[in-house]
Amino acid sequence: MAASTSYTAPATHANQPEPVRVTDFGRTAEGATAQLYTLRNAHGLQVSITNYGGTITQLLVPDRAGQLSDVVLGFDSLADYQSPAYRKAGPYFGALIGRYANRIAGGRFQLNGQQYTLATNNNGNALHGGLRGFDKVLWQAEPGSSPAGPTLRLSYLSPDGEEGYPGNLHVTVTYTLTHDNALQLDYTATTDQATPVNLTNHTYFNLALGRNADVLNHEVQLAADRYTVVNDSQIPTGEQRPVAGTPFDFTAPQAIGSRIAQVPGGYDHNWELRQPTDLQPAASVYEPTTGRTLDVATSQPGVQFYTANFLDGSLTGKAGITYGKHAGLCLETQHFPDSPNQPRFPSTILEPGQTFSATTVYRFGVRAAE
Template structure:
């Protein structure tokens, strides 16, 4: 494994570092200690050409000014919490509101906007980047001092493991995810509408006009949300289903994973043979097809932002679960450990 650490910029008088790992196959991972942001994942296509398959920026200033959570860890709780409020053990908590009166992705300064401590461990066919951060009681409105650890592991089998660990000194809620924007065309040469997505999911969560779960769970049968046998992502923008329209003519929905097999998610680009298989211990994945991606900026490699330029596969618990007793719990008590595991395996077909 080849490891390099370089200065990427400075924030609040602190140096932001860029950490790169390359395995013996030429696959590479680059990330920052700011927000644990994954800036690049470099993988081969069926011809052996290695290109970056995620969206990002070449400088820190663009991440600070423009980024819609490109590649970042988001939390303490990913997704939206309705009205930025929840109750726990009879106590009411008011969170930072940063999305139409609701709380989104951890608030105004979530985990994507803090500097983490980073250590790199490389030995043989495995290299790990371990990030740690102490989130203090009351941060963005959340209770409890929470010790957090994010670990990215790259192997010579072209596997990328994303793991989250958390412990708290007081009962709280946790639901972390990584918000990487994938585009398997390489260097964002075209949109992801020609990508094929396969999901082992029979149901998805209904959303309201503000993209917050209503509490209803919808069967995918007969809809553009049925990815069980694989379907092109272009079916979302073409769909007249109310849920696709709510999301801005595409997808921004939590899918309930069936857990019938290990690789529950598969994304494929038939034009170049790149494929990524995803396994997770989480009960859901939020599929977001960057329906509103736009702006007056350039991405790494010179690509211009446009709708459907990438897809996010945000493995996590159900959004707004704390306000829905029927959803799986996101509560973590003192003495418990929060743990989230996702493996991305990059292949060619």
């Protein structure tokens, strides 16, 4: 592992954090060197992100006693993210997802009278960008600083025809670790041909990682009154069903484990957020043993709440922790699954001359013992 280097941006805050620290993270299968960028805010919160897949590998936040510890699933080396076991399991730990997050039925859609066929990688459907989505490419990285906190700007050009999608898509994702203890992701994209775009991040949170093997005691609240019904292949049927009276009702805080047995396979569904705005509350999470809280706000219309149903103990991550079923939870802010084939859903088509723009904020805090 190479010695650490640092990028020092101009001071923009009275309590200037450490500069962005840069270290080599390993080599890709193609022989390119990936790097790891570590951002630290004025209060000691710390996030590490590799430009391989834009992957969040570590996130240190305090518990109610002020003890900093990691709250995301992942690995310490690039080799682990490229291992056969990881590729087979396909959990997308911490990665940027695109060109289209979630599923497109049959790997097909029609646009402007033309049918497009995508790479399929999930029961005959296209999932999370295909065989080599944005999670498996090396992004151009630019560390920096803003008045809000240290930043990392990642850029990628997805060429016309990649994984079957039309158009040259220029994507930029900026991570900001703010001085008020939030991790903000700002997404933008432009294209030279009409194309579906649905971008998200696939971080698995466990606010008691290393203390609790699963997240079933985490209390979750979602700002949604309806969810998207799916078939056995996780493809939307088109029905948008009220959550009231169902185990999908998280309009008030509920422990994940209280009703998950009533959902075959576990939670892996899209909830429709109530009032899409520039930045709206989407979800909140509370972990009672550590007191940690996570509040999510987004400009996206939906959130995919996923409870790591397919982890089976075959992957061992940081600090020797084995990741079993329900070891983490994902709150993937995004558009709805299969939107290119669902005319009633909000459109995901980006046209030339338009700019896709979205923001998601993950804010961390603590709650006193009850």
